[in-house]
Amino acid sequence: MAVTQAHIRSGLEKLPRFKLSHLDTPLEPLDRLRQALIDEGVSVPNRLLVKRDDTTGLAFGGNKGRHFEFEIAHILEGGYDTVININHYHSNQARFVAAGCAKAGLKYHIVSTDMVTAPLTGNLLLCKLMGAEIHRVPAEYGRQTTEKIFAQVTGEGGKPYILPDDPFVDIMGMIGFLEAGLEFEEQFVDDKVEGPVRFWGLTGRSIAGLRLYAKNRGLDWRATAVQYSPGKVADFHKITAARAAQVVDMFDLEIGLDDSDIDVLEDYRGPAYGVPDDGTIEAILMVGKAEGLILDPNYTGKSMSGLIGELRAGRIDPHETICFIHSGGLPQLFAHADRFAD
Numbered sequence: 429m430a431v432t433q434a435h436i437r438s439g440l441e442k443l444p445r446f447k448l449s450h451l452d453t454p455l456e457p458l459d460r461l462r463q464a465l466i467d468e469g470v471s472v473p474n475r476l477l478v479k480r481d482d483t484t485g486l487a488f489g490g491n492k493g494r495h496f497e498f499e500i501a502h503i504l505e506g507g508y509d510t511v512i513n514i515n516h517y518h519s520n521q522a523r524f525v526a527a528g529c530a531k532a533g534l535k536y537h538i539v540s541t542d543m544v545t546a547p548l549t550g551n552l553l554l555c556k557l558m559g560a561e562i563h564r565v566p567a568e569y570g571r572q573t574t575e576k577i578f579a580q581v582t583g584e585g586g587k588p589y590i591l592p593d594d595p596f597v598d599i600m601g602m603i604g605f606l607e608a609g610l611e612f613e614e615q616f617v618d619d620k621v622e623g624p625v626r627f628w629g630l631t632g633r634s635i636a637g638l639r640l641y642a643k644n645r646g647l648d649w650r651a652t653a654v655q656y657s658p659g660k661v662a663d664f665h666k667i668t669a670a671r672a673a674q675v676v677d678m679f680d681l682e683i684g685l686d687d688s689d690i691d692v693l694e695d696y697r698g699p700a701y702g703v704p705d706d707g708t709i710e711a712i713l714m715v716g717k718a719e720g721l722i723l724d725p726n727y728t729g730k731s732m733s734g735l736i737g738e739l740r741a742g743r744i745d746p747h748e749t750i751c752f753i754h755s756g757g758l759p760q761l762f763a764h765a766d767r768f769a770d
């Protein structure tokens with residue numbers, strides 16, 4: 429017997445919540461992109477949709493707008509007054525923490541641990557505009573810098589929270605996308621989306637949350653995740669299954685996730701995290717021209733490159749509705765402007 433929507437909703441209602449996002453986000457057709465591919469001779473399923481999670485609002489939006497409603501509330505509930513985060517130059521998560529902290533009146537330190545001499549633009553610039561104190565140090569000094577800030581804040585009578593040290597951070601994304609599952613179910617009814625659906629997105633918590641929702645609701649929703657950085661697929665499945673098991677426990681669900689739940693594509697991740705390949709650049713230009721829809725080079729461009737690549741290779745079941753998750757990430761586009769120069 430499938431878990432009911434009411435059961436999932438009541439689990440969500442029990443968690444503290446701090447409003448950050450404009451929800452529901454739109455579900456839109458990608459008809460002109462579909463036609464552009466058909467014009468190339470590619471066979472494309474009848475429905476190609478995009479979930480516009482780039483429109484969650486706060487701080488230029490993104491999938492993390494859903495995640496951090498739970499995380500910021502969790503921090504406030506713990507009585508902390510300062511958040512310390514460690515992340516990459518390109519990190520969208522760092523931006524969402526900045527936005528959440530600003531809105532909740534928390535102090536925020538971001539220890540930014542790579543590309544330390546790269547220009548202050550994109551997400552880091554936005555962090556600064558939202559009041560973050562930015563510490564740019566090479567990765568080997570990241571932990572040491574974090575401990576120093578922690579000691580200083582504590583010494584001044586504050587209560588600091590080191591974000592990457594809290595296991596809740598590992599599951600709040602899946603929780604945010606359990607809720608997105610409820611939203612999708614309603615939108616699919618309204619838009620008469622019938623038959624199997626394939627969610628298309630990034631490797632991580634969001635798509636796993638949707639698959640977990642579908643499995644427990646008994647829905648024929650499948651998931652393909654495109655890697656955005658090198659990493660062993662087996663490790664991804666292991667981590668995802670462990671996170672899902674925690675969410676199953678927390679929400680009293682029936683089934684968790686295993687290796688067969690999410691198809692992971694490795695061929696579109698480019699040479700490294702934050703480095704787009706030519707396929708990514710082509711996908712961004714193609715979607716921009718066909719739909720007026722902007723993607724980013726670190727995440728959604730790679731994911732779209734995967735979708736276009738798999739469609740062109742004829743590896744997608746034409747009977748599935750494809751639902752591309754636009755997870756945001758747009759501010760970082762500007763850090764890659766040189767890739768579009770000619």
Ligand SMILES: Cc1ncc(COP(=O)(O)O)c(C=O)c1O
Nearest residue numbers: 520630632633634727755756757
């Ligand atoms: C724009 C964007 N899309 C997708 C992801 C992957 O999201 P998740 O692991 O939460 O599913 C991230 C993660 O940093 C991101 O910034």
